[in-house]
Amino acid sequence: MLSGGDDLDGLLGDLEAASKLPAKRRLTGVKSTIERTTAALYDRGALPDELTRFVDLLTVRNHLDQASLAAIVRGLYPSARVGDGIVLRFVGALGHGQLKPSLPLQALFLRWLVMVYHVLENSAVLSQAYGVLFNLLDTAAIRPPLCHVLALVTRRKHVRPFRIQAILNLARQTGGDPNLTGLLRVFKNYYPEIIVDDVTRGRAAAYKHPDPQWRARLDEIQQQRSDARDDTGVRNGFAVNHTLGRRLKGLKAVFPTVHTLHAQESSVTLEEIDSAEAFVKNLDKIELPTQLVAVLADPLLQKLLLLRPDAEGSFRITSWLMACLGDVASGDADSDLLLDMLEVIHDYAVGTKTLPPLLLTFFGQFLSVWDGTDKRDMVLETLSFAPMMDFKEFHKVIVLLESSMLDNTASAQLSLLRFYTLLLQRWTIAMEAAERIDTLPLASVPELIEHVNKLTLTLTQTSPAVGTCLEILNFYDACAAIYAKPTLLPHVEILIPPPMLVYTLYFGPSLAVVSRLCGIVAVYKRAWEAAMLTTSPAARPLTRRERGQVAVFNGFLMDLCNCLWRGRAFSTTDTNAQGCRVPESVKPALESHLRAADPELSLATVFGLSHSPLLCLQSISHVRELEDADAAVGSRHAGPVTQTSLAALAYRGGLKLSWPEYRVGVLGYLESGGFSGISELMYSTMKNLMKTRK
Known part of the structure; x- marks a missing residue:
């Protein structure tokens, strides 16, 4: 088996070859091939020809083990509509017989048909096979997914007295199987006068989608292939996105696409542009489209407004967005409208790597009606593109965001921390890319760090897990990355982590946490030295707040060195040492506890390289x-x-x-x-x- 990467055709060939040989005769195992195959299927799905080959592999008895075949079925994402031949091959593989696949595998076939039912080329094909499927109801191993398929397919023409009687007899034999009861309720919808209530009163299957996440991924794969097929030649971003309406689904009725009305004979419209050359040549002549809010989803209009800023256009976009917010607030529109709009704004922010002030104004209103959970990751990622601004202004958005999100759970706090980390990283990029860094509101960086310091301290209490500690260190890694850059250090005020946070992380149960913490403290130390050393290129006068922090930083720096290296843990006799802020009254009790465990142990050396539980x-x-x-x-x-x-x-x-x-x-x-x-x-x-x- 020589195929590598995600070459699905090659991997499929390897599986076909392996299926013809017993396991003992194969030179290599198939486990890794199965893993790479399912990964490739998850990534891009199976093309029609590949899907046919997979179905042949699954429905014909071969030497592949059941676990491998089951893994293929679970990961079998079709990238296009499923044809009748595929459906009939699966239906034909059902039932009893030596050449039939195992019953657990048949159950997975039926489950797969349920999950792809909405992408069948012709759903009537299952209706034509209704009799075959119905006659398999006495097979208990496949009954649950089979009843689900029949519930989807059943129409009035399928409900016949002999079928009603057959289900009733089978239900009595099985003691009221919920799957059969659920199917009877479907029958009852068509003939309520024949099927009495007593028969369907028992517990019934709900027939919900077996795996909503699987369906969501399937829809993404299908949409990606549809976009690639429909947008041939448009992906260069120099043509109007005419497929926007199809992508926006429920929002297409209210969200406008690029369309220029009242164009004159001498004017040039965006709809006429089809290349970079045409765009550059006609840049000054292009008429703005009628609905400028389409800029949020159309790359070409984004380029036009970026190169030709228009104050009136910005006002029109803001008015449109605020009108939508007003409709939702007044009850004239569903709140789902805002979530659909958010998807478009998110795509715009990710595509342009910016979030203009007008969209930040929209968020200021959006967060006041947001429930704090719907599409949370999308909201946070979009807001992470917010530009550097005066922190007092940005703090208004933060207050709304936190009041919507924080629900006394650690998960919400962690989501906020990841957002702040990503925001700080993007601000760092903006500072490095600026032609004149002194024109940016640099005071916002330490203000943001000070705000997050409180959140990190809270997280050490609400979620004292190693994963949480690593997320906290991700934020301070982002802080240290600013101070480690000679071009940024002279302009950005240094703000250290809270001392109690440093001690809490240091005395935690993870060596990875302690190592990363020490590395970050080392970066801070070098930053202080560079800022205070007169011969350093980054030297500058310290601010009043920085001068107050130097002694605090030296305190926990000395404490860490005393614990790790100098054999003086919790000492307060050295200059700057604070004894890890452990009260003097507690130290004798700790010393006594250690002596009781091992007379040779000493509190001063127990956290050194040799004795530390982590080292x-x-x-x-x-x-x-x-x-x-x-x-x-x-x-x-x-x-x-x-x-x-x-x-x-x-x-x-x-x-x-x-x-x-x-x-x-x-x-x-x-x-x-x-x-x-x-x-x-x-x-x-x-x-x-x-x-x-x-």
Whole structure:
């Protein structure tokens, strides 16, 4: 099996070849091929010819195992309408017989027919096979999906007395099967005078779609192929999007497409443009379309208004959007209208990588009527394109957003945090791309960070999971990325994470969290040095708020170094040290607890490289590697490693390793394992390590 990537044709050929050989005679397994096949099907679906080959593979007895065949059926997304031949092949594979597929597989065939029913080329084909399907109702293994198919297909002509009697007899034999009861209720809709209430009073199947997410993905695949077929030659963005109405579904009746009325003989309309050359040649002559709000969905109109800004046009777009909001607020239009409009605005923002102020004004009104859950991810992604602006103005939008979203759940808070992270990353890109960075409202960056600092502290209490901690660090990674850039640091005020957040993350259960935290603190330290060192290109006077933060930053920086490296955890005797803000009255109790567990343990060293619950395994593993590599070692270290134990080990004929060499080696071992943050902090903070690194 040599096919790679998502070459569905090649993968299908490999499966066809494997299906002809028993598993013991195959040179390689089919599991990886099945995984790549289902991934390719999820990505783009199966073309009609490929779908036919898949159905042949599924409906003819072969040597592929049932799990592989079932995985193919579950991932069999058709990219086009399903023809009659495909449906009849599946129907013909149902029933009993040595050459028939297994009954669980047949149940999946029927489930698949239910899920693709809305994309059949001819739904009447199942109606023509109604008798065949009905006669299989006595097969219990396939009855639930079979009843669902029959419920979809049943029309008045199919309801006959002998079929009613057959279902009644079967229902009595099975003790009132809910699937049969549900089918009887469908029959009753056509002949209520024949089927009495007592028969259908029992529990009945609801016949809902088996997998709404599967259908949503199927619709996306079908729409993508439809767009590619209908928009041939239009994807370059230099022609009007005439298929907009088809894409907007429920919104097409109210959302206008590009159309220019009252055009004169000498004027040029957007509808006439079909290439970049024609667009550039006629840029000054092009008439604006009648409904400018179509700019939200048409790439060509977007380009025109970008190159030819028009104040009156912006006013017209804003008026149209506000009118829609007014209709919803007054009850004259359904709230689904706003969600449909949001999809179009989202596509516009993603396509142009901008969210103009007029659309931000729309959001200010939209958020006041939004329920905070519908299409939440889309709302947040769209808002993340908001331009840098005065934070007081943007804060009004944030207040509306948070009041709509926050519902005392951690999931809503996490969604907000991801939004702020993405927003800060986009602002960073805007600052780097600006010709004159001093023209931007740069004070909004520290104000945003200060606002999010409160959210991160809240999240450590409402959702103290490792995943949440990593999301928090994603935000501070985005902050550190600003301070790490020499072009941005002179212009942007440094704002540190809250000290309690740093301590909470450091004393958590994840080495990945601690490593990333230390790496971020190291970036902040270098930023402070660059801003305060007079010979640095990024040197500048510190603001009043920054001067107040320097001592706080030095405090938790010293605390981390005391815990990790200096063997003075929770000490307050060193300059700037704050003892991790642990009250003095608590320390004797912690010390007593440690002594009770192990008389050799000390509170001052228990969070160092050798004894820390997060680092002890890494430390001793480093020593084990050195011992394994040295054939002359006569005695092995039992761990944990201390300066005294290393001296005793060398005396007994064990590994000759000095204390400084051991600690530097552990830092290198952590780096090789992907935990480089701790060594970054140590090498940028401890003076003796700075010299060795240089």
